[in-house]
Amino acid sequence: MIIVPGADEMTNSYWEGAKQGKLLLQRCRVCGHLWHPPGPMCLKCHSTDIEWTPARGGGTVHSYTIVHHATHAAMKHRVPYLVALVDLEEGPRVVSNILAPAETVRVGMPVALTFQEIATGVFLPQFTTL
Amino acid sequence: MYRQTAIVGIGHTDYSRNSGRTELVLALDAIIAALKDANIAPEEVDGIVRYAYDNVTQAALVRALGIKDLRWYSDIPFGGIAQCGTIAQAAAAIVSGIAETVIVFRSLNERSGVRYGRAERSIGTNDDLVQAAGGRIPAGQFAGPYGLLAPGQVHALWARRYIHEAGLDDEIATSVFARVAIDQRRYANNNPHAMMKSKALDTDTYMAGRMISEPLRLYDYCLETDGAAALVITSAERARALRPDPVYILAAHQCLFPYSEPLPVYPALANFGAPGNIRKLYEDARLQPEDISVAELYDVTTFGIVYGLETYGFAPFREGWRHVHEQGIGLDSAIPVNTHGGHLSEAYIHGMNHLVEAVRQLRGTAPNQVRGAETALVGCAGSSSAILAR
Numbered sequence: 229m230i231i232v233p234g235a236d237e238m239t240n241s242y243w244e245g246a247k248q249g250k251l252l253l254q255r256c257r258v259c260g261h262l263w264h265p266p267g268p269m270c271l272k273c274h275s276t277d278i279e280w281t282p283a284r285g286g287g288t289v290h291s292y293t294i295v296h297h298a299t300h301a302a303m304k305h306r307v308p309y310l311v312a313l314v315d316l317e318e319g320p321r322v323v324s325n326i327l328a329p330a331e332t333v334r335v336g337m338p339v340a341l342t343f344q345e346i347a348t349g350v351f352l353p354q355f356t357t358l
Numbered sequence: 359m360y361r362q363t364a365i366v367g368i369g370h371t372d373y374s375r376n377s378g379r380t381e382l383v384l385a386l387d388a389i390i391a392a393l394k395d396a397n398i399a400p401e402e403v404d405g406i407v408r409y410a411y412d413n414v415t416q417a418a419l420v421r422a423l424g425i426k427d428l429r430w431y432s433d434i435p436f437g438g439i440a441q442c443g444t445i446a447q448a449a450a451a452i453v454s455g456i457a458e459t460v461i462v463f464r465s466l467n468e469r470s471g472v473r474y475g476r477a478e479r480s481i482g483t484n485d486d487l488v489q490a491a492g493g494r495i496p497a498g499q500f501a502g503p504y505g506l507l508a509p510g511q512v513h514a515l516w517a518r519r520y521i522h523e524a525g526l527d528d529e530i531a532t533s534v535f536a537r538v539a540i541d542q543r544r545y546a547n548n549n550p551h552a553m554m555k556s557k558a559l560d561t562d563t564y565m566a567g568r569m570i571s572e573p574l575r576l577y578d579y580c581l582e583t584d585g586a587a588a589l590v591i592t593s594a595e596r597a598r599a600l601r602p603d604p605v606y607i608l609a610a611h612q613c614l615f616p617y618s619e620p621l622p623v624y625p626a627l628a629n630f631g632a633p634g635n636i637r638k639l640y641e642d643a644r645l646q647p648e649d650i651s652v653a654e655l656y657d658v659t660t661f662g663i664v665y666g667l668e669t670y671g672f673a674p675f676r677e678g679w680r681h682v683h684e685q686g687i688g689l690d691s692a693i694p695v696n697t698h699g700g701h702l703s704e705a706y707i708h709g710m711n712h713l714v715e716a717v718r719q720l721r722g723t724a725p726n727q728v729r730g731a732e733t734a735l736v737g738c739a740g741s742s743s744a745i746l747a748r
Binding site: 229230232233234235239264271295300302303311313319320324335336346347350352 | 477481517518571
């Protein structure tokens with residue numbers, strides 16, 4: 229069993245972008261503010277004139293945890309696994325795994341964007357150590 | 359709001375792993391007990407505040423209790439952060455004159471029924487591919503596929519960040535978390551209502567607990583409980599006529615900021631929760647942190663207490679760990695915390711049992727009584743809070 233993202237109207241473009249190897253952020257065409265997760269409106273200037281723009285791919289580990297206790301049947305055979313919060317160099321923060329040995333991961337370390345096909349045609353933005 | 363309303367009744371069921379009763383029956387048991395405690399007849403109730411997570415509806419309570427004129431009711435969403443929203447809403451309704459006698463309650467078969475530490479409640483198991491949908495943290499589409507599925511894992515992310523920001527090593531951080539778990543267990547060992555009443559916890563046992571989500575171990579995590587708790591709130595004037603020891607509501611609030619609900623990870627993680635406007639909370643209560651006699655803080659994990667001490671001004675920023683390290687949270691510390699044992703060791707009633715304990719403390723009837731307790735702060739990570747007093 230695999231947990232896949234359930235895209236919706238607001239997030240379809242994000243997950244389509246992942247299939248094409250892009251981590252798409254939303255950017256306000258009026259004030260330039262960038263954000264994630266996707267929303268309907270710029271939360272700085274309230275413009276709805278929004279475009280999608282790919283993240284450059286650099287980030288740093290804001291925090292992480294190594295999960296030993298599975299909390300869903302799909303994770304029963306996946307533990308232990310590492311979940312991280314990654315601060316993108318553009319500013320927004322994303323949840324990710326770090327595709328590297330867990331014991332090498334540290335808060336503040338630089339990481340780079342990659343993509344992982346978790347099921348046929350389903351791609352997740354992921355990060356790996358440099 | 360200041361001192362215009364008061365809590366006049368508290369009630370709760372036994373706390374267990376398998377109640378064998380429906381959530382409606384548990385709710386009624388707690389509510390009837392609270393009404394008896396207040397010496398108020400069920401038909402006098404004219405307001406109900408419910409956690410939106412609760413399966414028991416206001417309509418079911420009105421039918422069962424024979425309430426003839428319920429004039430006002432509300433639901434509070436987003437899980438445990440509703441905790442003191444119940445107090446804020448009940449007090450607001452009474453002060454405005456919409457209602458006079460309000461029940462707030464929480465009833466859940468959280469151990470034998472739907473377990474909040476599991477993600478199957480939001481992500482099914484009926485296919486090889488199962489979808490994480492919506493924007494929720496944890497378990498929404500930007501979290502679930504990565505395995506961020508349970509609130510306790512978010513606490514682990516917060517704890518790891520805190521350890522980094524406070525410049526701690528894992529050994530000292532672990533000793534701080536252990537101190538919280540052990541101090542709360544000691545309270546529970548002297549609390550006849552606590553699920554962990556007869557189970558001692560020492561450092562060896564704590565360290566032997568398996569790792570759940572690093573850096574947090576088994577005993578850092580809250581219990582899972584079947585049970586219910588309820589309060590009765592009325593006007594201060596009526597409260598004084600009902601009993602000699604009403605517990606007055608000085609201030610209460612609810613708070614949201616973008617992505618703060620139910621558990622924030624972006625972009626203000628550094629605050630570990632929704633810090634709300636704590637300065638205004640204290641202003642409304644006409645008190646300072648040093649005036650608080652006892653605190654009952656929402657504890658998903660032991661880490662909730664470390665940053666909770668900072669959120670509510672009991673310790674300086676990034677010094678909550680030092681406060682715990684140097685003095686713990688027992689009766690001899692500057693601010694006793696979770697004197698019933700909290701979610702870690704009394705029961706997990708989504709914060710309602712913390713409110714019940716605050717009332718016991720201010721009546722002077724708590725099993726672990728803080729001598730001369732005048733004021734109590736109850737709060738869930740700043741996302742909802744209340745200050746109560748004799």
